[in-house]
Amino acid sequence: MKTHTLLMPLDMHLHLRDGVMLENVAPLTAYSFSGGIIMPNLVPPVNTLEDVKAYRARIMAAVPNDFFEPYMTLFYRNYDKAFLQSVADDITAIKLYPAGITTNSEGGVSSFDIEEMRETLEVMSELEIPLCVHGETDGFVMDREAEFMSIYELLAKNFPKLKIIMEHITTKAAVEMLDKYENLYATITVHHLLLTLDDVVGGMMKPHLFCKPIAKRPEDLDALLGVALNAHPKVMFGSDSAPHPQHKKESCGCAAGVFTAPIALQLLCEIFEQYNKLENLQDFISDNAQRIYGICPEFKEITLEKRPFVVPEHYGSVVPMYAGEVINWAIASVD
Amino acid sequence: MKTHTLLMPLDMHLHLRDGVMLENVAPLTAYSFSGGIIMPNLVPPVNTLEDVKAYRARIMAAVPNDFFEPYMTLFYRNYDKAFLQSVADDITAIKLYPAGITTNSEGGVSSFDIEEMRETLEVMSELEIPLCVHGETDGFVMDREAEFMSIYELLAKNFPKLKIIMEHITTKAAVEMLDKYENLYATITVHHLLLTLDDVVGGMMKPHLFCKPIAKRPEDLDALLGVALNAHPKVMFGSDSAPHPQHKKESCGCAAGVFTAPIALQLLCEIFEQYNKLENLQDFISDNAQRIYGICPEFKEITLEKRPFVVPEHYGSVVPMYAGEVINWAIASVD
Numbered sequence: 001m002k003t004h005t006l007l008m009p010l011d012m013h014l015h016l017r018d019g020v021m022l023e024n025v026a027p028l029t030a031y032s033f034s035g036g037i038i039m040p041n042l043v044p045p046v047n048t049l050e051d052v053k054a055y056r057a058r059i060m061a062a063v064p065n066d067f068f069e070p071y072m073t074l075f076y077r078n079y080d081k082a083f084l085q086s087v088a089d090d091i092t093a094i095k096l097y098p099a100g101i102t103t104n105s106e107g108g109v110s111s112f113d114i115e116e117m118r119e120t121l122e123v124m125s126e127l128e129i130p131l132c133v134h135g136e137t138d139g140f141v142m143d144r145e146a147e148f149m150s151i152y153e154l155l156a157k158n159f160p161k162l163k164i165i166m167e168h169i170t171t172k173a174a175v176e177m178l179d180k181y182e183n184l185y186a187t188i189t190v191h192h193l194l195l196t197l198d199d200v201v202g203g204m205m206k207p208h209l210f211c212k213p214i215a216k217r218p219e220d221l222d223a224l225l226g227v228a229l230n231a232h233p234k235v236m237f238g239s240d241s242a243p244h245p246q247h248k249k250e251s252c253g254c255a256a257g258v259f260t261a262p263i264a265l266q267l268l269c270e271i272f273e274q275y276n277k278l279e280n281l282q283d284f285i286s287d288n289a290q291r292i293y294g295i296c297p298e299f300k301e302i303t304l305e306k307r308p309f310v311v312p313e314h315y316g317s318v319v320p321m322y323a324g325e326v327i328n329w330a331i332a333s334v335d
Numbered sequence: 336m337k338t339h340t341l342l343m344p345l346d347m348h349l350h351l352r353d354g355v356m357l358e359n360v361a362p363l364t365a366y367s368f369s370g371g372i373i374m375p376n377l378v379p380p381v382n383t384l385e386d387v388k389a390y391r392a393r394i395m396a397a398v399p400n401d402f403f404e405p406y407m408t409l410f411y412r413n414y415d416k417a418f419l420q421s422v423a424d425d426i427t428a429i430k431l432y433p434a435g436i437t438t439n440s441e442g443g444v445s446s447f448d449i450e451e452m453r454e455t456l457e458v459m460s461e462l463e464i465p466l467c468v469h470g471e472t473d474g475f476v477m478d479r480e481a482e483f484m485s486i487y488e489l490l491a492k493n494f495p496k497l498k499i500i501m502e503h504i505t506t507k508a509a510v511e512m513l514d515k516y517e518n519l520y521a522t523i524t525v526h527h528l529l530l531t532l533d534d535v536v537g538g539m540m541k542p543h544l545f546c547k548p549i550a551k552r553p554e555d556l557d558a559l560l561g562v563a564l565n566a567h568p569k570v571m572f573g574s575d576s577a578p579h580p581q582h583k584k585e586s587c588g589c590a591a592g593v594f595t596a597p598i599a600l601q602l603l604c605e606i607f608e609q610y611n612k613l614e615n616l617q618d619f620i621s622d623n624a625q626r627i628y629g630i631c632p633e634f635k636e637i638t639l640e641k642r643p644f645v646v647p648e649h650y651g652s653v654v655p656m657y658a659g660e661v662i663n664w665a666i667a668s669v670d
Contacts, residue, residue: 140553141537142477201536201549202476204588210540218475251585252654253539319587 002306003332004269004278008297010289011036011264013132013167013187013238015257016059016070018042024316025243026062028262032331034286034297035069037132037238040095041104045075049087056090067298073132076109078116081123092293093130093165101136101144102212102256103242108134112151114158121159130163130185130293131155135174136213142197145213146173156181163292168192168240170213172223178234185292187238188228190267191258191321196221207254208319211242229275231283236292239264243318250319259320263311267322269304269329305332337641338667339604339613343632345624346371346599348467348502348522348573350592351394351405353377359651360578361397363597367666369621369632370404372467372573375430376439380410384422391425402633408467411444413451416458427628428465428500436471436479437547437591438577443469447486449493456494465498465520465628466490470509471548477532480548481508491516498627503527503575505548507558513569520627522573523563525602526593526656531556542589543654546577564610566618571627574599578653585654594655598646602657604639604664640667 014036016026029036038059040046046055052072059070071092079094097108109117124131135152136144152174155164166174166186177184195215200206209215227235241264242257249255260267265285272281290296309330311322349371351361364371373394375381381390387407394405406427414429432443444452459466470487471479487509490499501509501521512519530550535541544550562570576599577592584590595602600620607616625631644665646657 140531141533142552196475198476201545204590205540205542205545206588207540207542208587210536214536217477250587252543252658253541255539323587 003303004273004281005301005303006265006282006285008034008290008300009265009285009302010034010237010297011239011241011261012165012236012289012293013037013039013189013240014261015039015041015240015242017243018055018058021243021245021317022058023062025241025261025318026059027066028315029241030063030066030068031262032265032302032334033068034300035071035295037093038070038072040073040075041097041102043104045104045107046073047075047077049090052087052090067300069297071293071295075107076131077107078120080119084120084123084127084129088127088129091129092295093132094124095132095134097134098136098138101134101138105134112154114154118158121155121162125159125161128163128294130165132165132167135166135169141214142216145169145171149173149177152177152184153181156184159183168213168238169224170216171220175223175227178227178232185234185236187236188224189238189240189258190260190264190271191215192224193221193228193271194267207249208321208323209258210254210256211240211258212256225275228284229272229277229280231280231288233283233288234292235284236289237264237268237285245317246314246319259315259318262315263320263322263327265302265304266309266327266329266331269306270327273306273329301335303332304329338638339608339616340636340638341600341617341620343369343625343635344600344620344637345369345572345632346574346576346596347500347571347624347628348372348374348524348575349596350374350376350575350577352578353390353393356578356580356652357393358397359653360576360596361394362401363650364576365398365401365403366597367600367637367669368403369635370406370630372428373405373407375408375410376432376437378439380439380442381408382410382412384425387422387425402635404632406628406630410442411466412442413455415454419455419458419462419464423462423464426464427630428467429459430467430469432469433471433473436469436473440469447489449489453493456490456497460494460496463498463629465500467500467502470501470504476549477551480504480506484508484512487512487519488516491519494518503548503573504559505551506555510558510562513562513567520569520571522571523559524573524575524593525595525599525606526550527559528556528563528606529602542584543656543658544593545589545591546575546593547591560610563619564607564612564615566615566623568618568623569627570619571624572599572603572620580652581649581654594650594653597650598655598657598662600637600639601644601662601664601666604641605662608641608664636670638667639664
């Protein structure tokens with residue numbers, strides 16, 4: 001049987017939620033990943049040192065039997081230097097949301113006034129705290145990410161020493177930005193390496209494939225595959241795995257988010273193998289992230305094997321991507 | 336109170352389904368419309384004279400107390416002259432579906448070979464039977480209608496005496512075709528005068544606003560409003576009102592179709608009033624269709640008044656567009 005081994009997989013964009021949902025989903029990621037960048041868009045958002053410490057403790061309590069490092073983040077606001085210095089040791093990044101752009105982002109940034117943001121972003125540059133950005137405007141749904149490129153440029157030019165991560169990129173426009181500024185990086189989800197808008201609304205409408213940013217056009221998918229499969233050094237895997245209870249997905253107003261955490265590695269093997277690029281998956285799944293973030297995850301070795309695997313219909317209250325469907329790789333062992 | 340009166344409203348693209356659903360939805364249209372072009376995509380499709388007569392009888396039985404004319408259609412296949420002559424008196428149009436493009440269209444046209452279609456389309460021209468077309472390719476969901484324009488051109492050029500109705504157009508590209516060929520006409524739904532893709536998947540995902548063709552970009556909406564509001568003489572109202580039971584809309588694979596029949600006139604008054612074009616609604620709702628199709632519907636006078644109206648949550652098993660929301664016009668009387 002064909003197998004493939006990955007070392008220290010990292011999920012550089014992960015929603016673990018809180019409470020019962022946290023207890024349900026955190027072990028699924030902790031089982032096969034060495035660590036993950038934990039999104040701070042709880043209600044209320046994570047924006048104090050106490051919040052960070054308490055949320056980290058709740059995550060660790062939810063995964064008692066695994067070696068798993070939750071790389072904590074703060075919800076971006078304009079913070080002063082003293083505060084940033086006080087939290088720097090406890091966070092790995094700060095996540096910026098434009099206000100109201102996705103789930104629980106109401107307290108985000110409502111205007112990109114560089115002078116108002118300058119102190120925060122300069123101190124982050126000094127302290128080497130990366131800025132993770134949900135890069136969408138409030139424009140037409142297919143244009144939101146492309147329209148945000150001018151804001152990435154503004155940030156990249158004004159803060160050349162700030163590492164800026166374009167989160168969950170979905171467009172050719174974002175891929176093209178990667179090589180334009182030295183300090184721009186990106187995460188890509190597994191579902192955005194598989195889907196276009198066609199899969200979401202081209203046949204039946206599929207609520208479990210509905211996410212923000214929404215999957216885009218075929219040429220966008222090709223551009224994303226181009227950098228992921230070829231181990232572009234500035235591109236990292238970030239699942240954006242975003243669990244919602246089933247009733248919030250299958251109703252007259254469906255929440256945005258695709259749940260992929262427990263099948264991400266399997267799907268990535270399938271995609272990379274399909275294009276004969278399995279040898280590049282290690283860079284995408286861990287090595288690039290280690291270098292970009294300067295992190296050293298605990299050792300974990302995951303062996304996957306090529307055999308049919310039926311995706312469970314549910315993980316607790318959450319329906320995963322491809323629920324009930326057969327995928328072609330499965331996890332064989334975790335060491 | 337502000338009122339507006341419409342004479343002989345016609346719905347030139349209507350799905351009445353069959354059985355219990357027919358009995359549920361047909362009275363809702365018959366109440367406020369003088370007649371409608373009845374889509375033939377039943378299972379199996381309507382494609383014999385007996386089918387047409389029997390379906391017409393079932394429709395009439397479902398609306399015993401109303402003056403309502405179901406303008407019957409056949410499901411397009413390549414028919415011979417003798418057959419078309421035998422059905423000409425019992426049908427108003429023939430509806431062409433590309434194979435598999437929407438609900439119950441599996442038996443449609445799989446390749447547009449003009450020579451194979453020539454006999455049918457020439458006889459239809461002679462007999463003055465309009466061809467109604469669902470104009471979408473099987474391409475990327477946002478491009479399907481625009482890609483179909485070359486097929487409209489092929490049909491319009493090869494059969495200059497055939498009246499070709501571009502059904503439920505959703506794009507600027509289709510609007511621009513209208514004036515390019517004398518024999519091209521169009522229907523527009525009320526939901527495509529209200530929605531863009533943003534409304535369907537830009538915030539929450541809205542299964543009750545999901546239809547085929549899918550709502551497109553803001554510039555497409557503007558182009559559609561441009562011709563509808565200004566009473567373009569080749570443009571008619573066709574609701575494409577497409578009822579599905581609630582459980583087929585709110586599930587992990589949602590069927591395409593927006594149910595608007597009982598609120599279409601109210602919404603149209605609201606839209607046309609908003610743009611100060613109420614005086615043009617009569618052309619859009621009836622007069623253009625009468626002239627294009629050469630039909631003379633029975634007299635019906637509908638008076639609407641401007642007052643808040645809460646759209647019911649359900650009509651039987653069907654959830655309408657804007658269920659539970661307030662719209663600003665209501666039907667005051669039907670004579």
